[in-house]
Amino acid sequence: MHMADALVSPAVGGTMWVVSAGAIGYxxxxxxxxxxxGTVSLMGVLGxxxxxxxxxxxxxxxxxxxGHLGGGLLLAVLLGPAAAFLTLASILVVQALFFxxxxxxxxxxxxxxxxxxxCLIAYPLFYKPLVRTECTSPRIVIASLVAAIxxxxxxxxxxxxxxxxxxxxxxxxxxxxxxxxxxxxxIGIVEGxxxxxxxxxxxxxxPDILHFSVHTASFRKKPLRKPLLLFFSAALILGSIMxxxxxxxxxxxxxxxxHSAGMAETPGPPGSVHEALAGVQEKTALLPDYEFRQxxxxxxxxxxxxxxVLPGGAxxxxxxxxxxxxxTLLIVSLIGxxxxxxxxxxxx
Numbered sequence: 157m158h159m160a161d162a163l164v165s166p167a168v169g170g171t172m173w174v175v176s177a178g179a180i181g182y183x184x185x186x187x188x189x190x191x192x193x194g195t196v197s198l199m200g201v202l203g204x205x206x207x208x209x210x211x212x213x214x215x216x217x218x219x220x221x222x223g224h225l226g227g228g229l230l231l232a233v234l235l236g237p238a239a240a241f242l243t244l245a246s247i248l249v250v251q252a253l254f255f256x257x258x259x260x261x262x263x264x265x266x267x268x269x270x271x272x273x274x275c276l277i278a279y280p281l282f283y284k285p286l287v288r289t290e291c292t293s294p295r296i297v298i299a300s301l302v303a304a305i306x307x308x309x310x311x312x313x314x315x316x317x318x319x320x321x322x323x324x325x326x327x328x329x330x331x332x333x334x335x336x337x338x339x340x341x342x343i344g345i346v347e348g349x350x351x352x353x354x355x356x357x358x359x360x361x362x363p364d365i366l367h368f369s370v371h372t373a374s375f376r377k378k379p380l381r382k383p384l385l386l387f388f389s390a391a392l393i394l395g396s397i398m399x400x401x402x403x404x405x406x407x408x409x410x411x412x413x414x415h416s417a418g419m420a421e422t423p424g425p426p427g428s429v430h431e432a433l434a435g436v437q438e439k440t441a442l443l444p445d446y447e448f449r450q451x452x453x454x455x456x457x458x459x460x461x462x463x464x465v466l467p468g469g470a471x472x473x474x475x476x477x478x479x480x481x482x483x484t485l486l487i488v489s490l491i492g493x494x495x496x497x498x499x500x501x502x503x504x
Contacts, residue, residue: 395477
């Protein structure tokens with residue numbers, strides 16, 4: 157559901173940048189109050205895990221489309237909504253800058269749709285009230301399904317409204333909405349089941365990691381070495397090996413555009429803002445579209461799509477998954493450490 161710049165006008169993109177930046181500032185001030193070394197470590201490792209998980213597109217039967225996990229709900233359960241939002245926002249920045257996945261102008265939209273909605277709306281309004289303090293298997297499964305579906309439906313609705321309000325495409329609002337909502341309902345069901353499976357595993361193995369007890373003494377006393385190693389190993393396996401098995405079908409947004417406008421990617425509008433940001437992304441994207449850059453290839457303005465250098469792109473995909481997981485780990489951990497340092501200075 158990563159939006160490209162071709163769908164977003166400068167006015168809408170700029171507005172969503174301001175909204176998302178405000179949410180980042182708010183969440184940063186919230187987590188500084190209770191940030192410890194364990195939370196910082198979990199943010200970095202879980203960020204790498206979600207980055208890798210997002211690389212694995214799964215086919216949606218009988219549609220010709222695919223989807224991938226967003227990970228926002230899972231992060232919110234394990235880290236709390238504020239830390240989860242900052243982690244997912246960092247993932248989206250890494251994807252946009254280094255892999256040309258989602259546009260730079262559309263980054264504020266993507267952070268809001270894929271980060272703010274699942275972490276700060278779906279988790280507190282749907283997941284948390286359904287689970288309450290009774291972390292039983294049925295409650296976890298039901299809450300994960302309801303919250304994941306709600307998050308995906310609201311997020312896809314955000315994509316539709318941001319695209320329509322931008323007014324730079326010829327998409328019919330009714331047609332676009334008709335295709336976006338059902339396909340993301342299916343993706344939401346898969347995300348809900350996957351989230352529930354991971355949470356149930358953690359609830360049995362290390363219940364102290366779950367957010368409802370993340371700030372208890374037991375969390376600080378129990379070593380995190382094993383769960384951190386497990387999640388980081390899973391990230392490297394998912395990103396460098398399992399990503400090679402990802403479906404090549406268009407994702408939910410591309411599929412909806414294909415059926416609404418006859419093309420999976422709308423052409424970028426002429427304009428200085430779109431052209432300038434396309435040029436920036438061309439320079440920052442070291443592995444565009446998770447493939448090795450084709451030396452002679454250049455992207456069209458606002459397209460955010462680059463040609464792979466290898467047929468099939470297996471080597472580029474595997475390397476992208478590996479290096480992306482490492483980058484995400486380092487960047488998210490650095491952000492957590494900076495916030496913790498500011499907490500220490502403020503406290504003193």
